[in-house]
Amino acid sequence: MTALADKPHLSREHMLDLFKQMIRIRHFEDKCYELYTQEKIRGFMHLYDGEEAIAVGIIPVLEKRDRIVSAYREHGHALVRGVPMTAVMAEMYGKQEGCSRGRGGSMHLFDRATNFHGGNAIVGGGLPLAVGLALADHMQGGDIVVVCFFGDGAVAEGEFHESLNLAALWGLSVLFVCENNLYGMGTALALSESETDIQRKAACYRIAAEAVDGMDVVAVEAAARRAIHAVRNNRKPYFLECRTYRLRAHSMFDAQLYRDRTEIEAWRPKEPIIRFQGWLQSNHMIHPEDIPRIEAEVDAEIAEAIAFAEAGTWEPVEHLTRFVYAESAVPADR
Amino acid sequence: MQQETARSGTIEITYREAVREAIRDAIKRDNRVFLMGEDVGRYGGCYAVTKGLFAELGPERIRDTPLSESGFTGAGIGAAMAGMRPIVELMTVNFSLLALDQILNNAATIRHMSGNQFGVPLVIRMATGAGRQLAAQHSHSLEGWYAHIAGIKVLAPATVEDARGMLWTALEDPDPVLIFENVMLYNMSGKLAADAGPVNIDKAAVRRPGRDISLITYGGSLWKTLDAATTLAAEGIEAEVIDLRSLRPLDDATIMASVAKTRRAVIIDEGWRSGSLAAEVGMRIVEQAFWALDAPIGRVCSEEVPVPYPSHLENATIPQAPKIVAAAKAALGRP
Amino acid sequence: MAEFRMPSLGSDMAAGTLVEWLVKPGDWVKRGDIVAVIETQKGAIEIETFQPGQIEKILVDLHTKVPVGTPLALIRMEGEAKLGAAAPAPPPAVPIAAPPSVPVSVAPPSPPPPPVAPRAAARAPASPAARRLAEERGIDLSTVTGSGPAGAITYTDVKRRLAEAVAAPEKRRAPWLDLDAMRTAIAAAMARSKREIPHYYLEHQVDVTACEQWLAQKNATLPPENRLLFGALPIKAAAAAARRFPAFNGFYRDNKFEPAQAVHVGVAIAIRGGGLAAPALHDTDQLPLDELMNRMRDLVQRTRAGRIRSSEMSDPTITVSSLGDRGVEALYGIIYPPQVAILGFGKTVVRPWVVDGAIGPRSVITITLSADHRVSDGHAGALFLAEIGKLLEEPSKLWTVPTFAK
């Protein structure tokens, strides 16, 4: 863990907030796992278990006006960005009170209020969108940062290279965040990439890059501050590879034949919540009663979200074709 | 350049110049509008449509892109989501296949899937069709594929008036609009009102009224169909020629009104017959005007082969006026 | 007592096979502990419990395939009595709330195009347009020669057939309407009427200007199919008057007169190409004018098509004959036996007429009565005609039903 001294922001209140944010994601998704086995949630569901430090370290550093593009392992990003947990849970139930009107589900959370431009189920599909969002802001003379989250699997896609090149070529304020959890679904990184030191790929497009221990929320936050500052001021893209590990399967229905249990057990003690809790305790920044209080607050929020989703309603079938196109009349002839 | 015919207020202009004027006019009128595509700037466009615009409007608004169709099309979508009104030029429909995922899974889908929180007011222009001996990979006509996609609109300007007028209306549309420009039309010149402006993009047009048979077509095939109608007229057959203009949504009302009158229809479509736009139009006629039909619906489409390089084979592949005349006569039970 | 159930791990997973228990009764487990391994089509998957507590009882043996949701083990929660030792019956397993059934109603199917009405298989195929025209014009497709491929009948073929029909009227007239037979029947009836019935004749002229104005004002508000013809008014007036003067409404049979209970006015209808019939409009006095008009229109159309019901021919209790606007001023009809009266309405003529002492142009119609002197006399006939005249001067009264209490 990074030394306490050179971390000016390490107030107790901020540390507990980081801790709570991670617990919030972990418990939320743990409940989702249970609800999925009870057939309340269907479709694909990809959990963030073990990678929470990345979302909690990066997203709070953004401004309200900044924009986020995520992929399908997106619950943590949405929750930390401020998409209401009630709306997220309702969306996973497929209820119309969900943040995408129940139409997207776990992989397609959208929220205009927080500039959360959705998950994307096509690997690498979000990268060009992020470039475009930054291009628009660039042409409108703004100074926002667009953060684009993707996994190590995406670096093999053509769009990854096209997007990095466009961002560098046109000087666009995109923070590319690669959540490298060592597996592209069932394929270990070494079996799909000739160069496994992913952050080195950014150099081909002259994009500043660094790798950070994705299990250390404080380290991730420090890197995020540097990266976001650089992007906003230099008006250039930045590449941040967060090295992490996912403790659960790729998605719900995955026998994980590609790795054995000992490897998972070896990573468990290194997961961000356990590490951060240990670090907080050794630095006397957390009191014994903090943890149960935080967990109670989080579990109460989750219970409320579930009740909200249970009470949610199904979008009427008659609305099936609404919003395929905009409903405002288009001025045809002028 | 256009010759100004002061007296009657019309100008003689080529289809290419009409498209260029539409782009220039849009960029000048709305600072959210910019053009993005391969070789559209310094090179002036591979069909010289955007020649001169780079010098006049600058690199920000006439933006050359690397050969990354998926990348810059996705960027166009992202920019549109964030308040811009981009015009993405995919050089030809043949290269648009690399961007089909972005067009289908993002552009066409986001409004519906986001519960109407995000729209994609984007225009994508691309050349289409065969006829320049560019062989199979450069001669596709896939408007029918795109007209299949829920969430986008698809246009086929066949006249200089539509080439000049459709772009602005499309840019004002809150949803993605694809505009297909047939390669054989760029050099065609025609009359245009000097002050020509935006036109509607949801109605078909009766280009030639007639009583005996409805010839329904779009884009590059319109002019071959009009030639066929002239030949038929010499034999006493009055054919009505319908220019679809919009391939999605289709203007059923105009089609059915024509078929109800003539009781016969032949559809001319440069796509391959199987699963073509012609198949869709034909099915709609059967659904909505069955009891008016006095003959089976005819189709004149491309032969189902990769378009060959030699011109005699290329001409044999794509619809031509004689084939249209023959199909019309067959429908009329005439030799 | 909570149940540990077979979890669903994917929408395409219907069941799982238990291959290994990692716990045994009595073990304490907490939320998230791996308790068993199940075999699925994707391979072996460790499953965890969400319910802390002590494993009470294993319910499913190894290597048995069970559907999703099947209870696999019972978990006794902290502080709960053990099963069996005077323990109350285990609380009913908390039923997993069945997922609210997603409304399965598919989007209301857009109305399927009208099913193609099964056509009697005409011998030669005919185009839809040809079929529709033939049906509209009542042309039998089998009588049409097709010029289309394999003799298929086209629209133009049917039109040509229609034109041919015009050229040959004989072939054209409905074969079931034998005018010659009709002529002989009329001859017999008229001859018998003249032989047996002592007719007396009366005539009465009536100012019908009010009728014309009322009718014009009424029709201005109606679409063509609901408009009234002038001819309907005299029939209504005659029916109303006949109700009050029974001597003109009945039958003379077996040397005596039977007054009729109802008033069925026989309407004389000319048939194209010669021929005449006077079928009955039943209960004419009870019909409101618009209903009377509809029935008259139907009666005329059926009569000309030769489809009159036998009751309509035998039931008339009095007959009204009108030559309409192209006839003559007055007509003196011959009574249809066994009836005892026939009214004639001549052509409406504009003639000088004294109204409140002043002379002016008025529309005047001449009404005639031929009646059976065995049943009624001139005096009664005059009163009868006067009543009809009075009714025609107040047309709005004729509009309502019944004009006069029965």
Added chain:
Amino acid sequence: MDRSDIREVIQEELNNIAPEIDLASVDPAADLREALDIDSMDFLNFVTAIHHRLGLDIPEVDYPKLVTLDRAVAYIEAKLGSSKT
């Protein structure tokens, strides 16, 4: 709907009413009621048919404008023209 179409519709309807008359031989300027021996019931049916097929409302006051073939065609053409604008 041009002039020849209108004439065709009128002849078709008159043909329904007086099928045995050869319309081609009828003087287009002659009074139809005379030429085809049409009574007021027939004429009302004719007006009703035109109303249905062409969607034209024909008030009673206009009946005199329809008594010959030529005048009927002219009347309907004018009415259709005005209703289209």
